[in-house]
Amino acid sequence: MRGAAAFAALTVLGASLAVSACGFTPIYAEPARGSSLRRIAVSTQDDRLGYRLREQLEDALAWDQSATPLYRLTTQVEQSRRSLGRRIDDTATRYELTVKAAWTLTPAAGGTPVTGVETVTTTYATADQPYAAIAAQQDGEERAAAELARLIRLDLMQALSNR
Numbered sequence: 001m002r003g004a005a006a007f008a009a010l011t012v013l014g015a016s017l018a019v020s021a022c023g024f025t026p027i028y029a030e031p032a033r034g035s036s037l038r039r040i041a042v043s044t045q046d047d048r049l050g051y052r053l054r055e056q057l058e059d060a061l062a063w064d065q066s067a068t069p070l071y072r073l074t075t076q077v078e079q080s081r082r083s084l085g086r087r088i089d090d091t092a093t094r095y096e097l098t099v100k101a102a103w104t105l106t107p108a109a110g111g112t113p114v115t116g117v118e119t120v121t122t123t124y125a126t127a128d129q130p131y132a133a134i135a136a137q138q139d140g141e142e143r144a145a146a147e148l149a150r151l152i153r154l155d156l157m158q159a160l161s162n163r
Contacts, residue, residue: 039071057152100119103115
């Protein structure tokens with residue numbers, strides 16, 4: 001039994017050494033200090049959804065405000081809302097929120113910009129009380145912004161890895 005435990009420990013140690021030697025970095029690892037994602041300045045349109053997207057992107061990219069940006073990320077966001085379920089009085093019980101974000105990553109030193117588009121759809125229920133309906137809509141926007149930030153981050157990681 002003792003020999004099996006030692007063999008397992010040596011196997012794990014050998015595997016970790018082999019993986020570290022190949023330059024493998026987990027995709028969800030803590031961002032490195034010199035990561036180019038941390039040095040992307042984000043600008044969005046001046047409205048509630050744009051603000052939420054910028055906030056989510058800065059968090060997702062772990063933006064380092066003290067460093068000089070290497071890139072500028074600009075986004076243009078469009079949203080549409082469609083009613084789904086209907087009550088007997090023909091009022092909506094649920095809405096589908098579709099948010100489309102077109103983004104452009106431009107190197108600060110000049111060069112060819114990289115562009116992309118991401119679309120996210122979320123749903124939310126409505127309520128009879130006005131405040132609850134507004135809160136539900138804002139929650140749907142927040143969830144859409146968080147998902148867009150995640151997708152844009154993945155796009156940026158792919159774009160920067162190809163450079």
